[in-house]
Amino acid sequence: MNRLPGPLRRLLAALRALLVLTLVTGVVYPLAVTGLARLLPGRADGSLVQRDGRTVGSALVGQSFTDAAGHPVRTYFQSRPSAAGDGYDPLATGASNLGPEDVVDVLPAPGEKGRTSLLTQVCARSRAAGELEGVSGARPYCTPDGVGAVLKVFPAVGVPVRAVSVNQVCPATPFLAAYRGVKVECARPGEDYAAGRTVPVRGSVTRAEVPADAVTASGSGLDPHISVAYAEVQAPRVAKERGLPLRRVEELIRRHTTGRSLGFMGEPVVNVLELNLALDRPRG
Incomplete structure (x- = not known):
């Protein structure tokens, strides 16, 4: 060598x-x-969860509890939204990458594809969750019909001469009748409003009854947990649909709540799959 x-x-x-x-x-x-x-x-x-000899999910990956048409199954607790593929797809894990300044929808012109802003997604989810749970789905910066309450004001600088509710498609009635003395118009698909000044309108709502995790997706899109607050909002519906005492459902929520990591990091959370399986389990 x-x-x-x-x-x-x-x-x-x-x-x-x-x-x-x-x-x-x-x-x-x-x-x-x-x-x-x-x-x-x-x-x-993968922390697979078994029930009656078959795999029903993973304790680490969220899933939807909807019917074939995509409607929430009323007897189950619902998970938070997911931006991973068509929902909770481990092969497409990730967030929507839309930020707090994404407030204006791209309205689809004939033959074209539009785009829904993060704000309108949040407003639509909040309205739907409110209707499902029998609570108010109203929240700041949202219109009563579930889109972002945003104006485009012209000119961008100076005294307004035109105002458009850019996320409300004609012939919808604008959420605001007038802005600084100028009548507010509904938006027309295909019209370019980019030159206007963007004015989000907070409205009179000070407290949202629908929790934030009911209207926003997690960073991974795979979170199997919801907040205790979101679980408690859903408890009356689940109890009614199953014919159970509300206190029984609330007790199951407490049993399936995980505390803060190491006692101080994060917030207590509820594993949705495990909670729903506990609801299906016969009482001994």
Whole structure:
């Protein structure tokens, strides 16, 4: 070996290092980690949840509780929205990447595709959740018909001469009759309002009854939990639909509430799948 040229010796040393590291990091380490994980029941296989011999979901990945038409099943607690693919798709995990300044919809012109702003998504979800739970779905910066309460004012600088409720399509009645003495118009698809000044209108709502996690998706789009507040809003509906005492449903919420991580990080949360399975479990 010592008689080999220097460059060849270095090449052989590099190959040996490659083979050893490949064996350690590509074979030994994955097998060791998988073996250790299997000592924790269910964790190595995605924390799958079994019911009557079949897999009904994962304790770590959220899912929808809707019927074939996409409507919420009223006997179950509903999960928070998801922006991962068509919803809770582990292969498309992620957020919508829409921020708080995304408040103006792109109204679809004939033959074209529009785009719904984050604000209108929140307003529509809040209205739908309010109707489902029998509470007010109103929230700041939302119109009564469930879109973003946003005006485009012309000119952008100076005394207004025109105001348009850009998220309310004609012939809808604008949520505001007038803005600074100027009559508010409904929006017409295909018309360009980019030159106007964007004016979000807070309205008179000071407190939203529908919690924030009922109208916004998580960063991963896979969150299996909801807040305790959202669970409590849903409890009266679930109890009524199942013919159960409300206190019984509230007790199940408490049993399936996880406290703050390490006692101080985050907020208490409720695992929706486990709670719904507990509702289906016969009382002994």
